[in-house]
Amino acid sequence: MTNFSIVIPAKNESGGLLGLLPELFEQVSVLEVIVVDDGSSDNTAEVAESFGAKVISHNYSKGNGAAIKAGARAARGDAIIFMDGDGQHSPDDVNRLIEAYGEGYDMVVGARGKSSQASHSRWLGNGAYNFISSLMVGHKIDDLTSGLRVVNAKKFKGFIFMLPNGFSYPTTITMAFFRAGYSVKYIPIIASERIGNSHLHVFKDGVRFFIIIFKVATLYSPLKIFFPVSSMLFFTSLSYYLFTYITDNRLTNMTVILFVISVVVFMIGLVSEQITTLLYQNSNQED
Template sequence: MRVTVVLPAKNESAGLARTLPGLADAVPGAEVIVVDDGSTDDTAEVAARHGARVLSSPYSMGNGAAIKRGARAAGGDVIVFMDGDGQHDPAHIPLLLERIEAGYDLVVGARDGSGQANLHRGLANRLYNTLASWMTGHKVLDLTSGFRAVRADKFREFLHLLPNGFSYPTTSTMAFFRSAYPVTYVPIPVAKRVGTNSHIRPLRDGVRFLLIIFRIATLYSPLKLFAPTAAGFFLTGIGYYAWTFTTMGRFTNMSALLLSAAVIVFLIGLVSEQITGLTYLAARSNQEPG
């Protein structure tokens, strides 16, 4: 089993200096690719000095874009993705590869509570995990972890779905669940990041985190999100109609609006479900030879 380790990095020379030396011992003979996402420090030089193949971008395109570029260039049957900030210990890679050899297509290194950047991020990730578990019917331990091993051919099926920003782990995980590719989790500790501060900004990325919630739903089964919403509108409309009929003896415009919204939201869910199915069908068709 040929292995490629891909590390997206933006101004992460200190983190790479801590991570790269341990890769040779953890996965001997593995191809190591560092995708330099428009760094302004010596990230590329540090990576090259430690024997990594460096793919440099002239400007920052985003973490997801770096992941896609690394996945396209990878020559291994299995790709291991790691953050370039020094949080992930290469010694844990064999744990992920053992689960790949056991038949899983995606293995995610699940962080414990101490591995979250801060309290707000920890609470947000807990919400994502809960929602994803409900959507998929499987226990999701860490939806947003960037430390994962995946079968390269399966992962490349979904490259066109991945955003260029930071939510590639969410997107790829939900895509694997949707396509019935086996997914599992391996608990791992993570270290404190080194080098530059996190590129995530709470205020700037607040809307992005909310959009991830909808991305989780739409990537797996939109109707699971739209149907309860439609039911809420319907029950509210019926309840309001019962109240106005009892107190005023009439059917109001508000009741009509709520009931109409229930029908519209439900129909949007049905259409979204069909679009999601066609999206995955197209992804599989694009990977089939001939």
């Protein structure tokens, strides 16, 4: 029988935990509930402890990903359920994810629909991430950034060193699981409106998520990014050479530079691909 640990990263989420934790303990049967207080300035830790949750406290805010890693390291269950502490995730959906996990998947993710997005722009942004990541892995990804998921604890901990301390841990672990050949399932959920203020910022996090899109590709297969860039540079150098040869009967320095850059970019991509392959190969051997 699989034992489940619930890990909830929380920063100033006392209001959300007041409603969430009683429902969790009443409706979901798990080994433990771990709340990671990420440097809160309110009574998040006290609220969590009052309902019987195990609390891990950070002296200062280290980030959502850092809280996830701290909770995962402390979790004793065979599988770990990650969820937000802001009241968006329903215990009913947690039970649905647990049921789906029992079908033999390595990770089950709650996929939010359009009605669950905070704004139209957020929905469009998430749609772009899902589309690009789906192209990369060759599988349909319904929600790349969902914070509600159940994972095999041993396999998740095998990638814990890769996870960033910020908000992009769902992206990183999703791509890592697909790259390692683990089975992933998405089930639709409805995320409620969060309690309290969001920790996301439109402009700063817009740039950050643009970087995530690039990271999605490099995590899964770096050569899929570097090869097209290298090819573009190569054909540009070839075209420019033909142009200068026909018009001036000469080979320019720019042609040589573009050609050399194209080769360098390709070699960087090739080396990165080999490093990535070794990384995931070692993770599989540890299982």
